Amino acid sequence: MPVYHPPRIAASEITPREIYMSRRKFMGTAAAGLVVAGASSALAAPLAGSPSTFSTDETLTPKEAVTSYNNFYEFGTAKSDPAQNSGQFDPLPWSVKVDGLVGKPREFGMDELIKMPLEDRVYRLRCVEGWSMVIPWIGFPLAALLDQVEPLGSAKYVSFETIVRPEQMPGQTGFFQPLEWPYVEGLRLDEARHPLTILAVGLYGETLPNQNGAPIRLVVPWKYGFKSIKSIVKISLVEEQPQTTWKNSNAREYGFYSNVNPEVDHPRWSQATEQRIGEGGFFSVANRPTLKFNGYADEVASLYEGMDLKANF
Ligand SMILES: Nc1nc2c(c(=O)[nH]1)N[C@H]1C(S)=C(S)[C@@H](COP(=O)(O)O)O[C@H]1N2
Numbered sequence: 582m583p584v585y586h587p588p589r590i591a592a593s594e595i596t597p598r599e600i601y602m603s604r605r606k607f608m609g610t611a612a613a614g615l616v617v618a619g620a621s622s623a624l625a626a627p628l629a630g631s632p633s634t635f636s637t638d639e640t641l642t643p644k645e646a647v648t649s650y651n652n653f654y655e656f657g658t659a660k661s662d663p664a665q666n667s668g669q670f671d672p673l674p675w676s677v678k679v680d681g682l683v684g685k686p687r688e689f690g691m692d693e694l695i696k697m698p699l700e701d702r703v704y705r706l707r708c709v710e711g712w713s714m715v716i717p718w719i720g721f722p723l724a725a726l727l728d729q730v731e732p733l734g735s736a737k738y739v740s741f742e743t744i745v746r747p748e749q750m751p752g753q754t755g756f757f758q759p760l761e762w763p764y765v766e767g768l769r770l771d772e773a774r775h776p777l778t779i780l781a782v783g784l785y786g787e788t789l790p791n792q793n794g795a796p797i798r799l800v801v802p803w804k805y806g807f808k809s810i811k812s813i814v815k816i817s818l819v820e821e822q823p824q825t826t827w828k829n830s831n832a833r834e835y836g837f838y839s840n841v842n843p844e845v846d847h848p849r850w851s852q853a854t855e856q857r858i859g860e861g862g863f864f865s866v867a868n869r870p871t872l873k874f875n876g877y878a879d880e881v882a883s884l885y886e887g888m889d890l891k892a893n894f
């Protein structure tokens with residue numbers, strides 16, 4: 582199968598601020614009436630980054646699968662829920678507060694974040710449930726943002742927080758709450774600063790669809806998908822290992838590190854193989870060997886030298 586390359590628009594042809602402003606204007610005038618189930622992608626604006634040497638050349642997972650088979654419990658627990666239930670979510674205006682053990686705490690507006698040095702990063706994403714995708718993200722290294730706030734020597738970890746907005750997130754309302762809100766995640770500072778770790782603002786040549794974490798989400802390709810927290814409103818530099826949602830919900834099954842590792846099984850199922858979504862039909866079998874660190878061992882294995890990865894799962 583040939584590798585599909587998303588259409589590229591020369592970065593010089595787009596002023597990100599203009600796109601965001603016109604998108605906002607559109608949303609303002611079009612009003613909620615136009616936003617029907619599954620139509621959130623109609624609000625997407627074109628976006629482009631420069632090519633990156635970190636990209637895999639594996640066959641891309643079709644866009645339809647990337648945007649309709651999601652985990653985003655704020656919109657419901659079924660794979661189809663995020664695409665179906667996120668049409669009312671209005672991601673703009675948006676800002677991300679960066680605070681904690683930093684010299685220059687501040688809030689970044691989305692208009693600024695969209696102007697960071699954007700790159701195309703085609704990454705494998707491997708969910709702890711046993712499926713994987715190859716996704717063409719557009720984003721920038723998290724390290725570039727951290728540099729701007731000047732982390733103090735005492736900062737050892739980075740914590741992340743998703744928005745809480747029950748009026749636009751149906752999974753945050755009702756009697757059954759599958760997780761505690763806000764969804765939180767964390768990385769060690771060296772993991773957060775690793776060049777593979779990005780904040781994504783788009784995929785497939787467009788701004789992020791709501792179901793994929795609009796308007797800005799984390800992507801850490803060597804860890805299980807749940808570490809890649811969506812719709813981030815806060816990033817804090819801290820001294821102690823941060824709370825993480827899935828560990829809080831079940832510490833026996835989900836650890837802080839959550840590095841993709843075929844040698845360390847989940848207590849209830851093997852992690853040795855995976856099912857590539859969109860390959861051989863939507864419901865193909867798990868016939869691909871899972872690679873250590875999701876195939877990024879050359880880049881990241883040194884971060885864990887001397888660590889027992891079975892104990893630190
Ligand atoms: N806020 C939030 N972020 C989240 C989740 C979630 O439920 N809420 N699910 C995680 C899981 S389990 C996975 S596999 C990835 C899926 O990202 P995708 O839908 O873009 O493929 O998002 C992660 N980020």
Ligand SMILES: [Mo]
Nearest residue numbers: 708709806807
């Ligand atoms: Mo996941």
